[in-house]
Amino acid sequence: MFTKNQQFYDLIINRSSDAIAVISEGKYIFVNNKALEIFGTNNSSELIGNEFFDFINNENKEMVTQYVDQIYSESTTFISYECKIKGLNEKEVPVEIISSYILYNGNPSYISLIKNISSQKQINELENHVKENEKVISDTIEFNRQMMEFFANISHELKTPLNVILGAIQLLELPNNKGLSKSFDLTLNKYIGTMKQNCYRLLRIINNLIDVSKFDTGYFKLNLSNYNIVSVIEDITLSVADYIETSGVKLIFDTDTEEKIIAIDADKVERIILNLLSNAVKFTDAGDSILVRIEDKNESIIISVKDTGVGIPKDKLDIIFERFGQVDKTLSRNNEGSGIGLCLVKSLVGMHDGTIKVKSKIGEGSEFIIELPIRIVEETEVVESCLDQSNVEKINIEFSDIYS
Structure with missing residues (x-):
């Protein structure tokens, strides 16, 4: 047995x-x-x-x-x-x-x-490769779709001011006996102003495209100096007050501290704030307000730009900082914009080792919140203000797609 x-x-x-x-x-x-x-x-x-x-x-x-x-x-x-x-x-x-x-x-x-388990390992590796390739293909298709949308919008953005400039020039070319002779100087100034503003629009688009290329190639650099960040933000805010208030929008500046020294690239910070204010006024109706606020967190500084405008849909909050991200992507949208401004803002904030986030509700408005770490560079003098004569030109460029 x-x-x-x-x-x-x-x-x-x-x-x-x-x-x-x-x-x-x-x-x-x-x-x-x-x-x-x-x-x-x-x-x-x-x-x-x-x-x-x-x-x-x-x-x-x-x-x-x-x-x-x-x-x-x-x-x-x-x-x-x-x-x-x-x-x-x-x-x-x-x-x-x-x-x-x-x-x-x-x-x-x-x-x-x-x-x-050699065969199973090979199958798993093949499955992983397939998934990776599927993701690459999917990402490529999505990127190409965004690129097509972006270039369609850019074409629209470039054509709009060019058409306005061309129309103004054609009107100025009309003989004086067809209605322009009585108030020729006034009409001339009006159309020159229109052409100038639309040239600023083109400059803004081109500047953004150049800056995107600089980021991609690593040529975008910071020139850090020590500034009183409170004075810098206040001066930038006050410099655009007249522009914003002509739209019937109230601009408010508030701070819980009078001085905070921090190393920044003042030109880049100015670009950030002007861009956020430009966006805020575009989406804020007359009679509403925009609040710029500074809050001292000891180890960092909080800069917020809050409006009481139309707000951003919840499903769009994740894409507005993407390079081609726009809340309204139709060519018939109410507000101009190429969709790369906020992408540049995020990049500029990131270069300062900071963060930016947005809070928004439809019908209640939006709040963009920037947090910058406190750091100082070695130099003997603190610069109080970053504004100079070129500031007016910068404002004209950043706000060029608002005033017509």
Whole structure:
């Protein structure tokens, strides 16, 4: 009876599709035919009596040691893990090993089921490659779609002021006897102003495109100096008060501190604030207000621009800082803009090691919140103001798509 059971046992073990091995005192004492195949031999004597860890990949030895210790300490537990074994033919094979504690001839041992998972690993790698390629394709398609939208909008943005300028020139070319003779000077000034404003619009678009290229190529640099950031923001805000209030929008400046010295690139900060104020007034109706506020957080300074305008839809909040992100992408939209202004703002804030976020609700308005870390550069003098004669020109450019 025992002989029949032994024969039955040997038949099952040796015909198993999985490798089976018994390890006692750290050495192989039994391996079946499938195990010989995995280890690259057909002679069991090449395995029997050899150290178990001699066939474990060096990178996996520490991990496998922990699992073996666990097998002996938790004698009724099945342990499963993956590792690489080194075959007698020097090939490394990825395997899954399921082990359990046993007594063999009265000695603490463990039996292991060893499964070659090379094919599964290859399938997983192929699946990962497919997913990665699908993502690359998807991202490329989305980028191309955004580019097409962007260039369609840019074409519209460039054509609009050019058409206005061309129309003004054509009117000025009309003979004086067709209605321009009586108030020619007034009409001339009006159309010159229109042409100038639309030239500023073109300049703004071109400046933004140039700056985007500078960011992409790493040529955009900061010129840091120590400024009283409160004075800088207040001066910028007051410099555009007349522009904004001609639209019937009230502009308010508030601060909880009078002085905070911080290293900034004043021109870039001016660009940031002018851009945010320009956006705010575009989407704020007459009779509403815009609040510029500074808050001292000791280790950082908070600058916020809050309007009571139309607000931004919740599903658009994540895209407004993207390069081509626009809340309204139709060519018939009410407000001009190429969709790269806020992308530049975020980049400029990031260059100062700062952050920018937006809070908004439809019908209640939006609040852009900038946080800049307090840092000082080595220099002897603190600059109180960053405004100069060119400031008027900068304001005209940044606000060029508002006034007509």
